[in-house]
Amino acid sequence: MSADTTTATSGIGPVEGGAGTAYGVDNPAPVIEAPRKRTAKTPRSTRGNFEMAAWLFMRLSGIVLVVLVLGHLLIQLVLDGGVSKIGFAFVAGRWASPFWQIWDLLMLWLAMLHGGNGLRTVINDYAERDTTRFWLKMLLYTATVFTVLLGTLVIFTFDPNIR
Amino acid sequence: MATPVLDKVEAESAASPYITVTFRVRRFNPEVSAEATWEDFQLEIDPKERVLDGLHKIKWELDGTLTFRRSCAHGICGSDAMRINGRNRLACKTLIKDINPEKPITIEPIKGLTVLKDLVVDMEPFFQAYRDVMPFLVTTGNEPTRERLQSPEDRERFDDTTKCILCAACTSSCPVFWNDGQYFGPAAIVNAHRFIFDSRDEAGEQRLEILNDKDGVWRCRTTFNCTDACPRGIEVTKAIQEVKRALITRRF
Ligand code: HEM
Ligand code: FES
Numbered sequence: 001m002s003a004d005t006t007t008a009t010s011g012i013g014p015v016e017g018g019a020g021t022a023y024g025v026d027n028p029a030p031v032i033e034a035p036r037k038r039t040a041k042t043p044r045s046t047r048g049n050f051e052m053a054a055w056l057f058m059r060l061s062g063i064v065l066v067v068l069v070l071g072h073l074l075i076q077l078v079l080d081g082g083v084s085k086i087g088f089a090f091v092a093g094r095w096a097s098p099f100w101q102i103w104d105l106l107m108l109w110l111a112m113l114h115g116g117n118g119l120r121t122v123i124n125d126y127a128e129r130d131t132t133r134f135w136l137k138m139l140l141y142t143a144t145v146f147t148v149l150l151g152t153l154v155i156f157t158f159d160p161n162i163r
Numbered sequence: 164m165a166t167p168v169l170d171k172v173e174a175e176s177a178a179s180p181y182i183t184v185t186f187r188v189r190r191f192n193p194e195v196s197a198e199a200t201w202e203d204f205q206l207e208i209d210p211k212e213r214v215l216d217g218l219h220k221i222k223w224e225l226d227g228t229l230t231f232r233r234s235c236a237h238g239i240c241g242s243d244a245m246r247i248n249g250r251n252r253l254a255c256k257t258l259i260k261d262i263n264p265e266k267p268i269t270i271e272p273i274k275g276l277t278v279l280k281d282l283v284v285d286m287e288p289f290f291q292a293y294r295d296v297m298p299f300l301v302t303t304g305n306e307p308t309r310e311r312l313q314s315p316e317d318r319e320r321f322d323d324t325t326k327c328i329l330c331a332a333c334t335s336s337c338p339v340f341w342n343d344g345q346y347f348g349p350a351a352i353v354n355a356h357r358f359i360f361d362s363r364d365e366a367g368e369q370r371l372e373i374l375n376d377k378d379g380v381w382r383c384r385t386t387f388n389c390t391d392a393c394p395r396g397i398e399v400t401k402a403i404q405e406v407k408r409a410l411i412t413r414r415f
Contacts, residue, residue, distance in 0.1 A: 124382075128343070
Protein backbone atom coordinates (compact mmCIF):
# COMPACT_ATOMS: atom_id res chain seq x y z
CA MET A 1 0.00 0.00 0.00
CA SER A 2 1.76 3.18 -1.13
CA ALA A 3 0.81 6.51 0.37
CA ASP A 4 0.21 8.40 -2.88
CA THR A 5 -2.60 6.21 -4.19
CA THR A 6 -6.01 7.83 -4.04
CA THR A 7 -9.28 6.37 -2.93
CA ALA A 8 -11.23 4.56 -5.58
CA THR A 9 -13.95 6.89 -6.85
CA SER A 10 -16.72 4.43 -6.16
CA GLY A 11 -16.63 3.51 -2.52
CA ILE A 12 -17.75 0.00 -3.39
CA GLY A 13 -15.05 -2.52 -2.85
CA PRO A 14 -14.79 -5.80 -4.75
CA VAL A 15 -16.46 -7.65 -1.90
CA GLU A 16 -19.54 -5.51 -1.37
CA GLY A 17 -19.95 -4.64 -5.04
CA GLY A 18 -19.84 -8.25 -6.18
CA ALA A 19 -22.12 -9.98 -8.62
CA GLY A 20 -25.86 -9.51 -8.41
CA THR A 21 -26.10 -5.74 -7.77
CA ALA A 22 -27.99 -3.62 -10.26
CA TYR A 23 -25.27 -0.97 -10.15
CA GLY A 24 -22.89 -0.69 -13.04
CA VAL A 25 -20.82 1.83 -14.95
CA ASP A 26 -23.89 3.52 -16.40
CA ASN A 27 -25.88 3.15 -13.23
CA PRO A 28 -23.66 4.00 -10.28
CA ALA A 29 -24.87 3.85 -6.73
CA PRO A 30 -25.86 7.30 -5.50
CA VAL A 31 -23.01 9.22 -3.88
CA ILE A 32 -23.47 9.56 -0.18
CA GLU A 33 -21.95 12.87 0.82
CA ALA A 34 -20.30 12.79 4.20
CA PRO A 35 -22.44 15.06 6.36
CA ARG A 36 -20.71 18.24 7.46
CA LYS A 37 -17.96 17.53 4.97
CA ARG A 38 -15.11 20.02 5.22
CA THR A 39 -15.04 22.18 2.11
CA ALA A 40 -13.42 25.47 1.22
CA LYS A 41 -16.47 27.22 2.65
CA THR A 42 -16.40 25.64 6.07
CA PRO A 43 -14.56 27.73 8.64
CA ARG A 44 -11.04 26.72 9.49
CA SER A 45 -10.29 24.54 12.47
CA THR A 46 -12.38 25.53 15.43
CA ARG A 47 -9.57 24.62 17.77
CA GLY A 48 -9.32 27.21 20.50
CA ASN A 49 -13.04 27.43 20.05
CA PHE A 50 -14.91 29.58 22.55
CA GLU A 51 -16.98 26.80 24.12
CA MET A 52 -13.85 24.76 24.77
CA ALA A 53 -12.08 27.74 26.31
CA ALA A 54 -15.12 28.49 28.46
CA TRP A 55 -15.27 24.87 29.62
CA LEU A 56 -11.56 24.86 30.50
CA PHE A 57 -11.84 28.24 32.19
CA MET A 58 -14.63 26.96 34.47
CA ARG A 59 -12.39 24.17 35.72
CA LEU A 60 -9.19 26.17 36.04
CA SER A 61 -10.83 29.17 37.68
CA GLY A 62 -12.70 26.74 39.95
CA ILE A 63 -9.42 25.32 41.25
CA VAL A 64 -8.02 28.79 41.96
CA LEU A 65 -11.31 29.89 43.51
CA VAL A 66 -11.16 27.04 46.03
CA VAL A 67 -8.07 28.68 47.54
CA LEU A 68 -9.18 32.29 47.08
CA VAL A 69 -12.79 31.92 48.26
CA LEU A 70 -12.17 29.53 51.13
CA GLY A 71 -9.20 31.62 52.29
CA HIS A 72 -11.34 34.75 52.02
CA LEU A 73 -14.19 33.23 54.02
CA LEU A 74 -11.78 31.96 56.65
CA ILE A 75 -10.13 35.34 57.12
CA GLN A 76 -13.37 37.34 57.02
CA LEU A 77 -15.65 35.11 59.05
CA VAL A 78 -13.66 32.75 61.24
CA LEU A 79 -10.21 33.92 62.29
CA ASP A 80 -9.55 36.74 64.70
CA GLY A 81 -12.96 37.36 66.24
CA GLY A 82 -15.01 36.37 63.21
CA VAL A 83 -17.40 38.60 61.33
CA SER A 84 -17.70 41.18 64.12
CA LYS A 85 -14.21 42.49 63.47
CA ILE A 86 -15.01 43.60 59.92
CA GLY A 87 -15.24 47.34 59.59
CA PHE A 88 -13.81 50.20 57.60
CA ALA A 89 -10.55 50.01 59.53
CA PHE A 90 -10.19 46.27 58.91
CA VAL A 91 -10.68 46.67 55.17
CA ALA A 92 -8.40 49.69 55.04
CA GLY A 93 -5.73 47.76 56.91
CA ARG A 94 -5.87 44.83 54.52
CA TRP A 95 -5.92 46.88 51.33
CA ALA A 96 -2.82 48.70 52.50
CA SER A 97 -0.96 45.59 51.37
CA PRO A 98 -0.58 44.89 47.63
CA PHE A 99 -0.85 41.16 48.43
CA TRP A 100 -4.46 41.46 49.57
CA GLN A 101 -5.23 43.92 46.81
CA ILE A 102 -4.12 41.38 44.23
CA TRP A 103 -5.90 38.57 46.10
CA ASP A 104 -9.18 40.47 46.08
CA LEU A 105 -8.72 41.66 42.52
CA LEU A 106 -8.08 38.12 41.30
CA MET A 107 -11.01 36.79 43.31
CA LEU A 108 -13.28 39.51 41.93
CA TRP A 109 -12.37 38.84 38.31
CA LEU A 110 -12.32 35.07 38.53
CA ALA A 111 -15.53 34.75 40.56
CA MET A 112 -17.38 37.22 38.34
CA LEU A 113 -16.25 35.63 35.09
CA HIS A 114 -16.78 32.13 36.49
CA GLY A 115 -20.21 32.95 37.86
CA GLY A 116 -21.06 34.96 34.74
CA ASN A 117 -20.09 32.14 32.42
CA GLY A 118 -21.92 29.67 34.64
CA LEU A 119 -25.09 31.74 34.37
CA ARG A 120 -24.55 32.03 30.61
CA THR A 121 -24.66 28.24 30.49
CA VAL A 122 -27.79 28.19 32.61
CA ILE A 123 -29.47 30.74 30.34
CA ASN A 124 -28.42 28.83 27.21
CA ASP A 125 -29.84 25.68 28.71
CA TYR A 126 -33.11 27.04 30.01
CA ALA A 127 -34.23 29.99 27.86
CA GLU A 128 -36.65 28.68 25.28
CA ARG A 129 -37.12 31.66 22.99
CA ASP A 130 -34.23 33.33 21.19
CA THR A 131 -35.28 36.83 22.20
CA THR A 132 -35.60 35.85 25.87
CA ARG A 133 -32.17 34.24 25.68
CA PHE A 134 -30.64 37.30 24.04
CA TRP A 135 -32.01 39.80 26.56
CA LEU A 136 -31.21 37.65 29.58
CA LYS A 137 -27.63 37.40 28.37
CA MET A 138 -27.42 41.13 27.73
CA LEU A 139 -28.63 41.74 31.27
CA LEU A 140 -26.06 39.26 32.56
CA TYR A 141 -23.17 40.76 30.59
CA THR A 142 -24.08 44.29 31.65
CA ALA A 143 -24.26 43.31 35.30
CA THR A 144 -20.98 41.39 35.09
CA VAL A 145 -19.06 44.16 33.36
CA PHE A 146 -20.49 46.78 35.72
CA THR A 147 -19.59 44.80 38.85
CA VAL A 148 -16.10 43.91 37.64
CA LEU A 149 -15.30 47.49 36.65
CA LEU A 150 -16.75 49.00 39.79
CA GLY A 151 -14.91 46.51 42.01
CA THR A 152 -11.62 47.07 40.19
CA LEU A 153 -12.05 50.81 40.48
CA VAL A 154 -12.66 50.56 44.24
CA ILE A 155 -9.69 48.29 44.85
CA PHE A 156 -7.33 50.61 42.97
CA THR A 157 -8.65 53.96 44.11
CA PHE A 158 -9.48 53.04 47.69
CA ASP A 159 -8.60 55.95 49.98
CA PRO A 160 -8.20 55.01 53.64
CA ASN A 161 -8.41 58.67 54.65
CA ILE A 162 -11.82 59.30 53.13
CA ARG A 163 -14.35 60.87 55.52
CA MET B 164 -71.95 -22.46 50.53
CA ALA B 165 -69.41 -19.99 49.35
CA THR B 166 -66.59 -21.83 51.05
CA PRO B 167 -65.87 -24.44 48.38
CA VAL B 168 -65.63 -21.72 45.73
CA LEU B 169 -63.24 -19.69 47.86
CA ASP B 170 -61.11 -22.74 48.53
CA LYS B 171 -60.90 -23.47 44.87
CA VAL B 172 -59.84 -19.92 44.01
CA GLU B 173 -57.21 -19.92 46.71
CA ALA B 174 -55.80 -23.24 45.61
CA GLU B 175 -55.68 -22.02 42.04
CA SER B 176 -53.93 -18.77 42.85
CA ALA B 177 -51.37 -20.58 44.94
CA ALA B 178 -50.51 -22.73 41.97
CA SER B 179 -50.65 -19.97 39.36
CA PRO B 180 -47.66 -17.69 38.90
CA TYR B 181 -49.89 -14.90 37.66
CA ILE B 182 -50.39 -11.65 39.51
CA THR B 183 -52.50 -8.64 38.68
CA VAL B 184 -50.56 -5.58 37.64
CA THR B 185 -51.67 -2.15 36.60
CA PHE B 186 -49.99 -0.62 33.58
CA ARG B 187 -50.46 3.15 33.59
CA VAL B 188 -49.73 4.12 29.99
CA ARG B 189 -49.31 7.63 28.63
CA ARG B 190 -51.65 7.68 25.64
CA PHE B 191 -51.57 10.23 22.85
CA ASN B 192 -53.49 10.18 19.60
CA PRO B 193 -53.26 13.34 17.51
CA GLU B 194 -56.37 12.29 15.60
CA VAL B 195 -58.39 12.36 18.79
CA SER B 196 -56.95 15.01 21.04
CA ALA B 197 -53.98 17.32 21.34
CA GLU B 198 -53.61 16.27 24.97
CA ALA B 199 -51.86 13.15 26.22
CA THR B 200 -53.67 11.24 28.97
CA TRP B 201 -52.92 8.42 31.36
CA GLU B 202 -54.82 5.17 30.85
CA ASP B 203 -54.79 2.26 33.28
CA PHE B 204 -54.82 -1.37 32.15
CA GLN B 205 -55.19 -4.30 34.55
CA LEU B 206 -53.54 -7.49 33.45
CA GLU B 207 -52.88 -10.95 34.75
CA ILE B 208 -49.25 -11.63 34.13
CA ASP B 209 -46.34 -13.71 35.38
CA PRO B 210 -44.03 -11.27 37.22
CA LYS B 211 -41.08 -13.00 35.59
CA GLU B 212 -42.27 -11.69 32.26
CA ARG B 213 -41.13 -8.41 30.83
CA VAL B 214 -42.86 -5.06 30.45
CA LEU B 215 -42.87 -5.70 26.70
CA ASP B 216 -44.94 -8.86 27.27
CA GLY B 217 -47.41 -6.77 29.23
CA LEU B 218 -47.64 -4.25 26.38
CA HIS B 219 -48.20 -7.13 23.95
CA LYS B 220 -50.98 -8.45 26.18
CA ILE B 221 -52.63 -5.04 26.14
CA LYS B 222 -52.27 -4.66 22.39
CA TRP B 223 -53.36 -8.17 21.53
CA GLU B 224 -56.10 -8.73 24.11
CA LEU B 225 -57.30 -5.43 25.55
CA ASP B 226 -56.76 -2.48 23.22
CA GLY B 227 -55.39 -2.93 19.73
CA THR B 228 -54.89 0.81 19.27
CA LEU B 229 -51.99 0.96 21.72
CA THR B 230 -48.99 1.96 19.62
CA PHE B 231 -45.35 1.25 20.42
CA ARG B 232 -42.20 0.16 18.62
CA ARG B 233 -40.49 -3.15 19.05
CA SER B 234 -38.73 -5.45 16.71
CA CYS B 235 -36.31 -8.03 18.05
CA ALA B 236 -37.83 -8.19 21.55
CA HIS B 237 -34.44 -9.22 22.90
CA GLY B 238 -32.53 -6.03 23.57
CA ILE B 239 -30.63 -5.92 20.30
CA CYS B 240 -32.50 -3.67 17.90
CA GLY B 241 -33.05 -0.75 20.25
CA SER B 242 -36.64 -0.08 19.20
CA ASP B 243 -38.46 -0.11 22.50
CA ALA B 244 -36.74 2.38 24.74
CA MET B 245 -39.39 4.01 26.92
CA ARG B 246 -39.76 5.73 30.26
CA ILE B 247 -40.81 3.02 32.71
CA ASN B 248 -41.53 4.20 36.24
CA GLY B 249 -39.75 7.43 35.36
CA ARG B 250 -36.56 5.81 34.09
CA ASN B 251 -35.48 5.13 30.54
CA ARG B 252 -35.32 1.41 29.91
CA LEU B 253 -35.90 -1.14 27.19
CA ALA B 254 -39.34 -2.68 27.72
CA CYS B 255 -37.91 -5.97 26.45
CA LYS B 256 -35.19 -6.07 29.11
CA THR B 257 -37.22 -4.97 32.11
CA LEU B 258 -38.77 -7.74 34.19
CA ILE B 259 -42.02 -6.87 35.92
CA LYS B 260 -40.85 -8.34 39.23
CA ASP B 261 -37.92 -5.90 39.24
CA ILE B 262 -39.98 -2.71 39.14
CA ASN B 263 -42.39 -3.15 42.05
CA PRO B 264 -45.56 -4.60 40.49
CA GLU B 265 -47.57 -3.76 43.64
CA LYS B 266 -47.89 -0.19 42.45
CA PRO B 267 -49.10 0.88 39.01
CA ILE B 268 -46.25 0.73 36.49
CA THR B 269 -46.04 3.98 34.56
CA ILE B 270 -45.05 3.79 30.92
CA GLU B 271 -44.34 6.94 28.90
CA PRO B 272 -42.58 7.76 25.65
CA ILE B 273 -38.95 8.87 25.99
CA LYS B 274 -38.60 12.59 26.61
CA GLY B 275 -37.20 15.33 24.39
CA LEU B 276 -38.45 13.95 21.07
CA THR B 277 -41.81 14.71 19.47
CA VAL B 278 -44.44 12.13 20.34
CA LEU B 279 -46.18 10.85 17.21
CA LYS B 280 -48.60 8.43 18.86
CA ASP B 281 -48.71 6.79 22.29
CA LEU B 282 -45.14 5.53 22.88
CA VAL B 283 -43.82 6.26 19.40
CA VAL B 284 -41.60 9.34 19.06
CA ASP B 285 -40.02 11.00 16.04
CA MET B 286 -36.44 9.72 16.09
CA GLU B 287 -35.27 11.89 13.19
CA PRO B 288 -33.37 14.53 15.25
CA PHE B 289 -31.67 11.70 17.10
CA PHE B 290 -30.54 10.00 13.91
CA GLN B 291 -29.55 13.32 12.35
CA ALA B 292 -27.07 13.87 15.18
CA TYR B 293 -25.88 10.29 14.67
CA ARG B 294 -25.34 10.85 10.94
CA ASP B 295 -23.54 14.13 11.65
CA VAL B 296 -20.65 12.41 13.42
CA MET B 297 -19.98 10.20 10.36
CA PRO B 298 -20.53 6.80 11.97
CA PHE B 299 -18.58 4.84 9.37
CA LEU B 300 -14.96 3.87 8.82
CA VAL B 301 -13.02 6.51 6.90
CA THR B 302 -9.66 5.53 5.40
CA THR B 303 -7.31 6.60 2.64
CA GLY B 304 -5.13 4.59 0.33
CA ASN B 305 -5.76 1.23 -1.25
CA GLU B 306 -8.11 -1.21 0.34
CA PRO B 307 -6.24 -4.11 1.83
CA THR B 308 -7.05 -7.42 0.19
CA ARG B 309 -7.88 -8.98 3.51
CA GLU B 310 -9.33 -7.55 6.72
CA ARG B 311 -7.82 -4.47 8.37
CA LEU B 312 -5.74 -5.84 11.18
CA GLN B 313 -5.75 -4.39 14.66
CA SER B 314 -4.10 -5.45 17.87
CA PRO B 315 -6.31 -6.67 20.73
CA GLU B 316 -5.21 -3.62 22.75
CA ASP B 317 -6.26 -1.24 19.99
CA ARG B 318 -9.59 -3.03 19.73
CA GLU B 319 -10.07 -2.84 23.48
CA ARG B 320 -9.66 0.95 23.41
CA PHE B 321 -13.13 1.53 21.98
CA ASP B 322 -14.79 -1.76 22.91
CA ASP B 323 -17.30 -0.19 25.28
CA THR B 324 -18.75 2.18 22.70
CA THR B 325 -19.23 -0.56 20.08
CA LYS B 326 -22.08 -1.90 22.20
CA CYS B 327 -24.50 0.93 21.36
CA ILE B 328 -27.83 -0.17 19.87
CA LEU B 329 -29.09 3.37 19.16
CA CYS B 330 -32.15 3.02 21.34
CA ALA B 331 -31.96 6.73 22.38
CA ALA B 332 -32.35 5.91 26.08
CA CYS B 333 -29.25 7.97 26.91
CA THR B 334 -29.92 10.96 24.68
CA SER B 335 -33.53 11.21 25.83
CA SER B 336 -32.44 11.05 29.48
CA CYS B 337 -30.14 14.05 29.11
CA PRO B 338 -31.51 17.32 30.54
CA VAL B 339 -29.41 19.34 28.10
CA PHE B 340 -31.03 17.49 25.20
CA TRP B 341 -34.49 18.09 26.68
CA ASN B 342 -33.95 21.83 26.62
CA ASP B 343 -33.70 22.58 22.93
CA GLY B 344 -32.79 19.35 21.17
CA GLN B 345 -29.79 21.04 19.53
CA TYR B 346 -27.18 19.25 21.63
CA PHE B 347 -25.65 16.31 19.76
CA GLY B 348 -26.56 14.08 22.68
CA PRO B 349 -24.70 11.21 24.34
CA ALA B 350 -25.54 8.58 21.69
CA ALA B 351 -23.96 10.57 18.85
CA ILE B 352 -20.86 11.20 20.96
CA VAL B 353 -20.63 7.52 21.90
CA ASN B 354 -20.74 6.58 18.22
CA ALA B 355 -18.15 9.20 17.35
CA HIS B 356 -15.98 7.82 20.18
CA ARG B 357 -16.28 4.38 18.61
CA PHE B 358 -14.44 5.66 15.50
CA ILE B 359 -12.24 8.39 17.02
CA PHE B 360 -10.49 5.81 19.16
CA ASP B 361 -10.37 3.14 16.43
CA SER B 362 -6.77 2.79 15.24
CA ARG B 363 -7.97 1.86 11.74
CA ASP B 364 -9.97 5.04 11.25
CA GLU B 365 -8.43 8.20 9.79
CA ALA B 366 -11.11 10.82 10.31
CA GLY B 367 -10.78 11.19 14.07
CA GLU B 368 -9.64 14.79 13.72
CA GLN B 369 -12.64 15.61 11.56
CA ARG B 370 -15.06 14.01 14.02
CA LEU B 371 -13.45 15.87 16.90
CA GLU B 372 -14.00 19.14 15.04
CA ILE B 373 -17.65 18.22 14.57
CA LEU B 374 -18.02 17.62 18.30
CA ASN B 375 -16.13 20.82 19.12
CA ASP B 376 -19.27 22.58 17.90
CA LYS B 377 -21.14 24.90 20.22
CA ASP B 378 -23.77 22.17 20.54
CA GLY B 379 -21.11 19.49 20.85
CA VAL B 380 -19.41 17.87 23.83
CA TRP B 381 -18.97 21.14 25.74
CA ARG B 382 -22.68 21.29 26.49
CA CYS B 383 -22.36 18.12 28.57
CA ARG B 384 -23.01 18.91 32.24
CA THR B 385 -21.74 15.53 33.48
CA THR B 386 -25.04 14.52 35.11
CA PHE B 387 -24.46 10.78 34.49
CA ASN B 388 -28.14 10.33 33.47
CA CYS B 389 -26.90 8.74 30.25
CA THR B 390 -24.72 6.18 31.99
CA ASP B 391 -27.62 5.26 34.29
CA ALA B 392 -30.02 4.95 31.36
CA CYS B 393 -27.90 2.81 29.02
CA PRO B 394 -29.47 -0.66 28.73
CA ARG B 395 -26.15 -2.00 27.47
CA GLY B 396 -24.16 -0.75 30.44
CA ILE B 397 -21.95 1.53 28.34
CA GLU B 398 -20.06 4.07 30.43
CA VAL B 399 -21.48 6.89 28.36
CA THR B 400 -20.36 9.82 30.49
CA LYS B 401 -16.83 8.42 30.54
CA ALA B 402 -16.82 8.20 26.74
CA ILE B 403 -17.91 11.85 26.54
CA GLN B 404 -15.12 12.86 28.91
CA GLU B 405 -12.61 10.96 26.79
CA VAL B 406 -13.72 12.90 23.73
CA LYS B 407 -13.35 16.17 25.68
CA ARG B 408 -9.87 15.15 26.75
CA ALA B 409 -8.93 14.21 23.18
CA LEU B 410 -10.15 17.62 22.03
CA ILE B 411 -7.99 19.42 24.56
CA THR B 412 -4.87 17.31 24.16
CA ARG B 413 -5.45 16.21 20.57
CA ARG B 414 -4.15 12.81 21.48
CA PHE B 415 -6.28 9.76 20.84
C1 HEM C 1 -15.08 27.38 45.27
C2 HEM C 1 -14.59 26.96 44.18
C3 HEM C 1 -15.39 26.70 42.94
C4 HEM C 1 -15.23 25.60 42.14
C5 HEM C 1 -14.23 24.46 42.33
C6 HEM C 1 -16.17 25.73 41.04
C7 HEM C 1 -16.27 24.81 40.00
C8 HEM C 1 -17.21 24.87 39.00
C9 HEM C 1 -17.23 24.04 37.81
C10 HEM C 1 -16.23 22.96 37.47
C11 HEM C 1 -18.32 24.39 37.08
C12 HEM C 1 -18.74 23.81 35.75
C13 HEM C 1 -19.83 22.80 35.89
C14 HEM C 1 -20.18 22.24 34.54
O1 HEM C 1 -19.80 22.79 33.50
O2 HEM C 1 -20.84 21.22 34.52
C15 HEM C 1 -18.99 25.44 37.80
C16 HEM C 1 -20.17 26.05 37.40
C17 HEM C 1 -20.70 27.18 37.97
N1 HEM C 1 -20.14 27.93 38.99
FE1 HEM C 1 -18.52 27.40 40.07
N2 HEM C 1 -16.91 26.86 41.20
C18 HEM C 1 -16.47 27.51 42.34
C19 HEM C 1 -16.92 28.73 42.83
C20 HEM C 1 -17.96 29.46 42.29
C21 HEM C 1 -18.35 30.80 42.72
C22 HEM C 1 -17.66 31.61 43.80
C23 HEM C 1 -19.43 31.14 41.96
C24 HEM C 1 -20.26 32.40 41.97
C25 HEM C 1 -19.72 33.58 41.76
C26 HEM C 1 -19.74 30.02 41.09
C27 HEM C 1 -20.78 29.99 40.16
C28 HEM C 1 -20.99 28.99 39.25
C29 HEM C 1 -22.13 28.92 38.37
C30 HEM C 1 -23.30 29.89 38.30
C31 HEM C 1 -21.94 27.76 37.59
C32 HEM C 1 -22.87 27.22 36.50
C33 HEM C 1 -23.69 26.09 37.07
C34 HEM C 1 -23.99 25.06 36.05
O3 HEM C 1 -23.35 25.00 35.00
O4 HEM C 1 -24.85 24.24 36.35
N3 HEM C 1 -18.81 29.02 41.30
N4 HEM C 1 -18.30 25.72 38.96
S1 FES D 1 -37.36 -4.85 20.91
FE1 FES D 1 -35.33 -4.79 20.08
S2 FES D 1 -34.25 -3.77 21.71
FE2 FES D 1 -36.14 -4.21 22.64
